[in-house]
Amino acid sequence: MIRTCIIGYGRNGSTMHANPVEKYASDFELAAVCDIDPEARAKAEARFRCPVYEDYHKMLAEVKPEFTIIVTRSYQHAQMAIDSLMAGSDVLVTKPWATEARDAERMIAAQQVTGKKLLPWLPARWGSDLRQLRAIVERGDIGRVFEIRRSTTTFGLRCDWQTEHKYGGGYLLNWGPHLVDQPLQLVKSPVTRVYGNLRQIINPGDGEDNLRVICHTEDGVTVVSEFLIAAGPYPAWVIQGDRGTIIVQGDTIHVYKAHLPEKVGEAEYRSNTAITEYEEKITGQIYGDEFEIYPHIARALRDEEPYFVPLEEALRLSRLLDAARLSSRLGQEVCL
Ligand SMILES: NC(=O)c1ccc[n+]([C@@H]2O[C@H](COP(=O)([O-])OP(=O)(O)OC[C@H]3O[C@@H](n4cnc5c(N)ncnc54)[C@H](O)[C@@H]3O)[C@@H](O)[C@H]2O)c1
CATH class of the missing domain: 3.40.50.720 (NAD(P)-binding Rossmann-like Domain)
Structure with missing residues (x-):
């Protein structure tokens, strides 16, 4: 023991x-x-x-x-x-x-x-949604991924120490380890540029409660991570590939496969691409x-x-969150 x-x-x-x-x-x-x-x-x-x-x-x-x-x-x-x-x-x-x-x-x-x-x-690395999405992406069902959007929304008003920077609060640190780290598990190459936009909308204190972090990877994938003060059925994930799109709404993963024709007929100005669709239910805990x-x-x-989180990966995530904070302060993208 x-x-x-x-x-x-x-x-x-x-x-x-x-x-x-x-x-x-x-x-x-x-x-x-x-x-x-x-x-x-x-x-x-x-x-x-x-x-x-x-x-x-x-x-x-x-x-x-x-x-x-x-x-x-x-x-x-x-x-x-x-x-x-x-x-x-x-x-x-x-x-x-x-x-x-x-x-x-x-x-x-x-x-x-x-x-x-x-x-x-970093328990969200064990998220059931992430595991299922990884399998779909690795099967090649949507082709080469070029953009991922991971979003969470709430109008829940936070009122504890997480609203104050002096205690390590603010949603970049609170949610970044879930929302920024998770989609990056689906891309292979390192992040080279980061844009952060951190704002305080409804919470008390001085911590941001609304954040958008945009990472660009070396091989051209854009990853958008958002914690938004918003209501309504916002998709938790949108993953775009050059052969289809995955959209996660509630507990359902919708996979749309685009069947591009080999070439466009001479009389057409664009292809009439057939789309087929299938669904998977998410089973298990999405934050691990x-x-x-x-x-x-x-x-x-x-x-x-x-152990499932190598130290160098956790350090890389901390550097990335630092860069997002700096970017938000400067109002411009930061190179890593
Ligand atoms: N999914 C997750 O992984 C997840 C979920 C929630 C919170 N967290 C993290 O867990 C941490 C705690 O969050 P929480 O919501 O439980 O906060 P909390 O305020 O409820 O708990 C913190 C505890 O630490 C105690 N404490 C403070 N100073 C101490 C000291 N010097 N020595 C011993 N104990 C001390 C407090 O009295 C309190 O009981 C945060 O860093 C948060 O980000 C992670």
Whole structure:
């Protein structure tokens, strides 16, 4: 069993991480929980009958965990991860693992010095929609992909720390690890140029709640990621290829295949292209299922398989989000 500690037993730590740790009790032993909030500590203590701590330094020193899961506010992640690595623990850091690439580099340096494992949490890479879309694209059903649009919309008014930059809030960091990272899993070549447009529309605080990030890849794919303050049935995905289009509406993937003729007749000014269509239902969690991911984490910690997010890819994502923020400030595209 892996001696495990959780730092941050709030909304997410007490559910998305504590639940699989509790379920996979033959892999993980919850050795202690740390939270500065006495109510959170009391809940963890009642549920797990484990020691609870207010100070994570004390917990690391006394409990000496093999594995530490960090689920505090976003601005706290990097330093807590570094301290946990230095205390000799493998570490999982929820998203966003860093508020800027400089912090990601510091965490990677600590990982290299200690030789411990550092696991960035990007659960949307396990998204059921992404997996199904990848299979459709790889089958070649829509030909060569040249544009992807990934959108999420809400009129939900946020009112917690996620609305304030000083806590690592704002939707670039909150949603970027899902919405920017996910579509880039469908393209092969690196991003060379980024445009960001971050705006605050309805939330309090100073964090952006409406964002558009446009990435251009070396081989000419445009990837648009959006979190929009909007209502109505906006498609979650539109993927355009040179032989068709995929549109995801609700839980349905619509695939439209374009059957281009070999050539256009001399009397015509454009082809009359036949379109055929099929549908697939999305089954499973679109932002990743922690009950699927945690068994993989146990295997990765035991060196039985590589962790699903290589550090250099998580660092690349942090650099890309930094570039999107800079682009929004400058009002122009940024080259990577
Ligand atoms: N799908 C996902 O992967 C997903 C979903 C939701 C949230 N998150 C991430 O999880 C993190 C936490 O979000 P949340 O909504 O649970 O926030 P939250 O405020 O509910 O929880 C944070 C907890 O950390 C505790 N805390 C603060 N300072 C601490 C310290 N010094 N030591 C110990 N504990 C401390 C707080 O008391 C609180 O209980 C964020 O970074 C967020 O982006 C990820």
